[in-house]
Structure formats: structure tokens, C-alpha cells
Amino acid sequence: MLDTIIHQAALRGMGTQARRFVGLLAESLVSSRSGGFQGLIKRFDDAGLGTLLRSWMDHPPADHALHPDQFAAGFGAEESSRLAKLLGVTTGAVNLAGAEALPKLVSLLTAQDRNPTALPAHLSALLHQQPVHAERRHGLGWLFWLLLAALLALLVVAISNARPDKSTAAVPATTPAPAPVAPAPVAEVQETVVQEPVEQAPEEQHPAQLQLANQDGKITVNGKLASDEEKQRLWDALKAQFGADNLSGDISVDAHTLPAGWMDKLIAALPQLAASGLKIGFDGDKLSVDTSALPEDQRFDISQKLRSLFSGYSMSGLWERATAALAGLQSGFSAHDLVQALNLMNVYFDTNSNAITADSQEILARAAEAIKSAPQDTRIEVGGHSDSVGTDQGNLDMSQKRADAVVAKLVELGVAPATLIAKGYGATKPIADNATEEGRAKNRRIEFIVQGE
Structure with missing residues (x-):
């Protein structure tokens, strides 16, 4: 997975800095400077994204699980700016690449430890890798020019020493020998230092x-x-x-x-x-x-x-039956009216996961607003149900996790925790025939019930 993370970071604007970027990002997740991994969880909780973060700890996230603005809110503006300065890129580029890399890094770091406190060696090694410039990829060009300058200097010295000195040539015996003339000084040859071009920060990329x-x-x-x-x-x-x-x-x-x-x-x-x-x-x-x-x-x-x-x-x-029903609730509606509207709602999850899909977020936000307007003593059970595929215990566990995920999301959206209770039923309460795909799809559901009845 690490090679995939680095490759995607390069495509998202990090270029040759991708390996070091991933190392710095991972280091920030466990550093005491930023509060460590618990600090990351708190920032995501404060941004209303705690459930999303925790879903990566249980299941490998899909691409585009996080948006750049969500990354900035959960990761922290100061840390984004720090990484941008270290890498010589814009903060926007860090947020863009970080939104793609962070979910996968969280999944990687928490695979063996739910609260990682130190970087594994293969991630720590990325911190010390510098970007490879084009000139270095094609050879040590700077060394060639330095050697060439030195050879030219030696050549000038050799030619000067080999040239005959007219001041010491033979003269007639009757002519007094002139005083010896000191050889002309050889001009010092300056070394030419070829400076490598400074890598320019990549332009920030924007979504289509x-x-x-x-x-x-x-x-x-x-x-x-x-x-x-x-x-x-x-x-x-x-x-x-x-x-x-x-x-x-x-x-x-x-x-x-x-x-x-x-x-x-x-x-x-x-x-x-x-x-x-x-x-x-x-x-x-x-x-x-x-x-x-x-x-x-x-x-x-x-x-x-x-x-x-x-x-x-x-x-x-999107306009769904539940959307219309929730919008149509009259002032003073009862708990029964509320759950009738809520049960028109479909909540979708990633396959074999309790991670709520992005396309379910808006309807859950509408549901949360309606629940917050319900009578004060309203208590609602959020029931998770599955089809009959798999083991009874596996279905029961997954249905409980999905019910928990819906309750956590509604609480994250402002519903009082005491209003809701999550309960998983597995495949024990089917509403359709599990022998058909259509029936199994209907049985995989979240169902709301007024408590106390």
C-alpha cells in the first residue's frame, strides 16, 4: 500500500517530493508536537469528522475518502503550513495530496496498533530521502564540469613551463649576461562551480x-x-x-x-x-x-x-421519498410521524463494512435536523438488519456495527446521544425473501422504532 500512497501523492502535486511528503505526513500523525494520534482523533472529532476517521481504522479506505477542506480541518492548519514550508510547496498542494494519503496512512498505522506512537522503520526512512533532480538522474554532471576546469588549469600551467625563456638564451662572450628575469606569474584559474537549479514548487492542481x-x-x-x-x-x-x-x-x-x-x-x-x-x-x-x-x-x-x-x-x-417526507413534517409532529419519515430513508454502506458511503451523508443530515426538532422525551431505536448470507454471528456483529455507525453520525450532526440507541438484529427479522437478490437488498436495512412501544 505504501508504494500506492507515494505514487498518488506524486500525481496530486508532490512530484519528486512525494516520498518525503508521505514520511512527514506519517511522522505528524504520531508526533507529540501535534498531540500524537489521539490529537488527530480529537481534531477530527472537533471538525465533526470523527466517525469518518474511525472508519479507516477498521477497513481500508477507498480513494477520495476525504476532501481537501476536510483534511485541512482534521489535520490542522498549522501542520499543513509546516509541511508546505519544509517541502517548498503551497499549503493547497499539501491539502490536496494529504486528502488522498491520510486515510490510507491511518489504515496502515493502525493495522497492528490502535494507538500508534512511533513510526515503523519503512516510514521513518522516508524522512531522510531527498528528491532526485533530473540532472542527477542523468549522471554527475556537476563533477564532470569541475574535473574539466581542473584539467584546463593544469594544461595552462604545463604550456607556460614548456615555453622557451628568451631572457636566458645564449649570448656572445663579450656581452655581459643580463640579470636573470623572473618568469611571468601564471594566472590563477578559477574553478567553475555549476550550481544545480532549485526545484520549483509544483503548481497547485484543481479538481475538474x-x-x-x-x-x-x-x-x-x-x-x-x-x-x-x-x-x-x-x-x-x-x-x-x-x-x-x-x-x-x-x-x-x-x-x-x-x-x-x-x-x-x-x-x-x-x-x-x-x-x-x-x-x-x-x-x-x-x-x-x-x-x-x-x-x-x-x-x-x-x-x-x-x-x-x-x-x-x-x-x-437528491430528492428521495424520505427527503420529501422529512421536508413535509408539520410543526408539532409526533415521534410516530418522525419514524415513518425516517423509515423511507436508505442508508448505504461500503461492501462488508460499517463505513457509511458519501452519498448517504446528506439524507442523514436531514434526518438529524428532524430528530433534533422531535418532542423532548422522544427515544428512538436505530436497528441494524442484514440478509442471511454468511454466519449468524458475523451478520449480528456487522448489523450492530452499522447501527452504531448511524447513531455516531447522527450524534456527530448534533442529535443528543440520549435520544438514540443502536441495536443489531442480524438476519433475525427479514422483511423479504432471502432467496432473491432483491429480497436480500431489502433485508439489509436500517430501521427506526419509537422506544417504549
Whole structure:
């Protein structure tokens, strides 16, 4: 995994500094200067990201598990600035590369020790590795020029000593010999020192962006991509789907923009984006959706399709049954009204994990706001349920971990801990047939129940 972390850091703007960057980042996670690993946990807790951090300690994180602004909040602005100064790069470059590297480093460091206090030798070694300049990769060019200068100096001295001295040539006996003349001093040859060029800090890279709006079949697109090839590919796909006469807007190309990781998925999704009034936007791995101009049924349908197509992306603006139900709760609603709305909600997790996916964050935020407005004595059980695949104990353990993760996230979002209780049921309470994939999917659920009934 370490080689992967270093490679990704190089691609995220660290370049030849990638190995040292990873070493410095890892050192900061265990250093008493920054409060050690417990200090990192506290900073993430203070930033409302504690559950996210702890999920990396239980399961290897996926790429793009953390955003640069989240990294800056959890890692600490002072530490980001310190690393930037040591490496000669911008703080933005540290945050960009750190967002990709930190989750994997946490997973690596906590694999054997839940509270690491020292760096393993293979990580500590990275602290002492300097970047390799291009000149060094092609040989010791500076040594060649220094030797050449020395040889030239020796050659000048040799020529001067070999030249006949006219002042001491033979003369007639009757002519007094002139006084000896001291040889002319040889000019000192200065050594030429070839200074290696100072490595320039890499330009900060930015995520690819795109905004697309459909108004009566007329498509307007604006954004910024990394290359002309990406731009042409997207433009060709848009023309094929909607027609050249129906396209307008501008897509710029910027070499300091990261590749659009969403490109393939967007092109595959274009047939689903024909609804008039739909607006979507990409900013790196964040997807925003605006379906407010669409009829209710279309809002649900398109939101579900986009969730499926862009699974794992951080999404905002999706319109689900639960979204509508939570938005429709009237002032003074009862606990029963609340759980009816909550049970329309789907909470998604990474496969075989209790890590809540990025696309579930917004609906949980809406749920937290509704729960905080419930009657003061409301107590709600958050039940975790599984399908029948696997062992009974394994299913029970995972369902409990997932229920715990949902409660932790809601508490992180401001719900009073005393309002919620987590309970795992495993596969003991199915609501559909476990013999089919559709049935198993329905059985894998989070269910809310009013306590005391």
C-alpha cells in the first residue's frame, strides 16, 4: 500500500517530493508536537469528522475518502503550513495530496496498533530521502564540469613551463649576461562551480468541474477540464446525445486541472438527463443535483438513477421519498410521524463494512435536523438488519456495527446521544425473501422504532 500512497501523492502535486511528503505526513500523525494520534482523533472529532476517521481504522479506505477542506480541518492548519514550508510547496498542494494519503496512512498505522506512537522503520526512512533532480538522474554532471576546469588549469600551467625563456638564451662572450628575469606569474584559474537549479514548487492542481443544465432540450455546459482530449470526448458525446444545434456554453482547458474521474460515468448517464429543468454539477468527486423544476415523480426517478450511476460520490440535492417526507413534517409532529419519515430513508454502506458511503451523508443530515426538532422525551431505536448470507454471528456483529455507525453520525450532526440507541438484529427479522437478490437488498436495512412501544 505504501508504494500506492507515494505514487498518488506524486500525481496530486508532490512530484519528486512525494516520498518525503508521505514520511512527514506519517511522522505528524504520531508526533507529540501535534498531540500524537489521539490529537488527530480529537481534531477530527472537533471538525465533526470523527466517525469518518474511525472508519479507516477498521477497513481500508477507498480513494477520495476525504476532501481537501476536510483534511485541512482534521489535520490542522498549522501542520499543513509546516509541511508546505519544509517541502517548498503551497499549503493547497499539501491539502490536496494529504486528502488522498491520510486515510490510507491511518489504515496502515493502525493495522497492528490502535494507538500508534512511533513510526515503523519503512516510514521513518522516508524522512531522510531527498528528491532526485533530473540532472542527477542523468549522471554527475556537476563533477564532470569541475574535473574539466581542473584539467584546463593544469594544461595552462604545463604550456607556460614548456615555453622557451628568451631572457636566458645564449649570448656572445663579450656581452655581459643580463640579470636573470623572473618568469611571468601564471594566472590563477578559477574553478567553475555549476550550481544545480532549485526545484520549483509544483503548481497547485484543481479538481475538474462541469455544470450542465437542460432547458426544453437545450443543453448549456460550462466547466474546466485537464486536456483537449477530455474536452473533445465530452463534447462529442453531448452532440451525439442531444444534437449539435442544441448545445451551448464553454469548456476551458487548464493543465493544472486533475483528470475528470467522473467522465465515463457522465457519458453513460447522458440518456438519463433528458428531463427539462434538470441541472447537475461536478466539482471533483462531488456531485450536486437540482431537480426542483421537475414533477415529483421525475425527481424521485432521476435521483435514484443518479445515485446508482454515481455510487460512492458525495451528493447533494437528491430528492428521495424520505427527503420529501422529512421536508413535509408539520410543526408539532409526533415521534410516530418522525419514524415513518425516517423509515423511507436508505442508508448505504461500503461492501462488508460499517463505513457509511458519501452519498448517504446528506439524507442523514436531514434526518438529524428532524430528530433534533422531535418532542423532548422522544427515544428512538436505530436497528441494524442484514440478509442471511454468511454466519449468524458475523451478520449480528456487522448489523450492530452499522447501527452504531448511524447513531455516531447522527450524534456527530448534533442529535443528543440520549435520544438514540443502536441495536443489531442480524438476519433475525427479514422483511423479504432471502432467496432473491432483491429480497436480500431489502433485508439489509436500517430501521427506526419509537422506544417504549
